[in-house]
Amino acid sequence: MSPPDLKDVVARMGASARAASARMAAAPTAAKNHALIALARLLRADVDSLVSANALDLHAATAAGTTGPLLDRLKLTPKIIETVAEGCEQIAAMPDPVGEITHLRQRPSGISVGQMRVPLGVFAMIYESRPNVTIEAASLAIKSGNACILRGGSEAIHSNLALWKLVQAALVEAALPPCAVQLVETTDRAAVGFLITSPESVDVIIPRGGKGLIERISREAKVPVIKHLDGNCHVYVDASADLALAVAVTDNAKTQKYSPCNAAESLLVHADIAAEFLPRIAAVFAAKGVEMRGDAESLALLSTVPNAKLVPATEQDWFEEYLAPIISIAVVPDLDAAIAHINRYSSHHTDAILTAHHPSAMRFVREVDSSSVMVNASTRFADGFEYGLGAEIGISTDKLHARGPVGLDGLTSLKWVVLGQGEVRT
Numbered sequence: 001m002s003p004p005d006l007k008d009v010v011a012r013m014g015a016s017a018r019a020a021s022a023r024m025a026a027a028p029t030a031a032k033n034h035a036l037i038a039l040a041r042l043l044r045a046d047v048d049s050l051v052s053a054n055a056l057d058l059h060a061a062t063a064a065g066t067t068g069p070l071l072d073r074l075k076l077t078p079k080i081i082e083t084v085a086e087g088c089e090q091i092a093a094m095p096d097p098v099g100e101i102t103h104l105r106q107r108p109s110g111i112s113v114g115q116m117r118v119p120l121g122v123f124a125m126i127y128e129s130r131p132n133v134t135i136e137a138a139s140l141a142i143k144s145g146n147a148c149i150l151r152g153g154s155e156a157i158h159s160n161l162a163l164w165k166l167v168q169a170a171l172v173e174a175a176l177p178p179c180a181v182q183l184v185e186t187t188d189r190a191a192v193g194f195l196i197t198s199p200e201s202v203d204v205i206i207p208r209g210g211k212g213l214i215e216r217i218s219r220e221a222k223v224p225v226i227k228h229l230d231g232n233c234h235v236y237v238d239a240s241a242d243l244a245l246a247v248a249v250t251d252n253a254k255t256q257k258y259s260p261c262n263a264a265e266s267l268l269v270h271a272d273i274a275a276e277f278l279p280r281i282a283a284v285f286a287a288k289g290v291e292m293r294g295d296a297e298s299l300a301l302l303s304t305v306p307n308a309k310l311v312p313a314t315e316q317d318w319f320e321e322y323l324a325p326i327i328s329i330a331v332v333p334d335l336d337a338a339i340a341h342i343n344r345y346s347s348h349h350t351d352a353i354l355t356a357h358h359p360s361a362m363r364f365v366r367e368v369d370s371s372s373v374m375v376n377a378s379t380r381f382a383d384g385f386e387y388g389l390g391a392e393i394g395i396s397t398d399k400l401h402a403r404g405p406v407g408l409d410g411l412t413s414l415k416w417v418v419l420g421q422g423e424v425r426t
Helices: 003-026 029-045 047-063 068-074 078-093 132-143 154-173 190-195 211-220 243-255 271-287 296-302 315-319 335-345 358-367
Strands: 101-106 112-119 122-127 147-151 181-183 204-208 233-237 264-270 291-294 309-312 326-332 350-354 372-375 412-419
Touching: 003 112, 003 122, 003 147, 003 181, 003 190, 029 047, 029 078, 029 132, 029 154, 047 068, 047 078, 047 154, 068 154, 078 132, 101 412, 122 132, 122 190, 132 147, 132 154, 132 181, 147 190, 154 181, 204 211, 233 243, 233 335, 243 264, 243 271, 243 350, 264 271, 264 335, 271 296, 271 326, 291 296, 296 309, 296 326, 315 326, 315 335, 326 335, 335 358, 350 358, 358 372
Parallel strands: 122 147, 122 204, 147 181, 233 264, 233 350, 264 326, 291 309, 291 326, 350 372
Antiparallel strands: 101 112, 112 412
């Protein structure tokens, strides 16, 4: 398909999405919930076909030399399909945010003023690898009364097409416009350029993928972007931390899965507990083949741990999102130093403190400038499903318009509503 033809295709998709968004904004909650329940049913009924379509993508990716976390993100297993089906049902069970009026208050003039939640309109989701994002984006778009245009990575084209057909079937079953969720069916990268420069068709762009993709979209888009560039997440073990808890949570934050953006990439340990804690967690990491890139003080404490993979940390290591069995480690003198380190090197995604000292926990929560801050819990919980959002469209490290996991509320905006009984301004 030549660029002029592709531009025309994207423009037609945008016009269809714009028309569908008006119908979705007015759709009753029952119809939207019907579509979501139907989608969950169709996903479960079509597991074998979905896994077969995904196998085509996995075979092509393996032949192209894709390995490790990138290949892991591409997998669509029965367990993953069940998780996204549950996500659809969870979203269906949640209150509909559209039309909710909050903060209604009467003014001295007699008018009542409040704010109503309304859909954003049309969002374009541009993502790589993970085919489950197709369902997460579609389900959130349906419940929030938006239309969406999805452009997945070429490496997942067969999986995404198979999933999208189920979304369309669910929309038709619920008597909702099938153009409310569209998929760019070509793998031509020029489609992305046309989408992100089409403010007449798209209200917001949501990229989800590698740092290079997100940087390009942020740089070239003529439409607002909800984004995060990377996930350099920290775990800080405070002096008062329970050692068993600290080992279990740190282990989970780093090794439960290496590829997600909410996996811990940096470990900070208070000097008062470092000699006790670091050898214990290093033994766990060594058994799992995790490379530890430490400062001088941490390396000295880790040098006697059998089979430990130890490397001196460079300045760049404190900024790094590894998405691999690698973690940077530093010993810090106190909470002030930990907070300063995190605010300097963190990507403002998710950071956790492990402590038994409540004032330290509250200082950490207030002063660490990240979209999610946690006390005595794994960073792996920074996820829309785990937060009870049903699913997430992505995680935003911006401060406008949404921050952290973006669910239903993040896909709505507010407009002012004024209720009166004939009042006039004097």
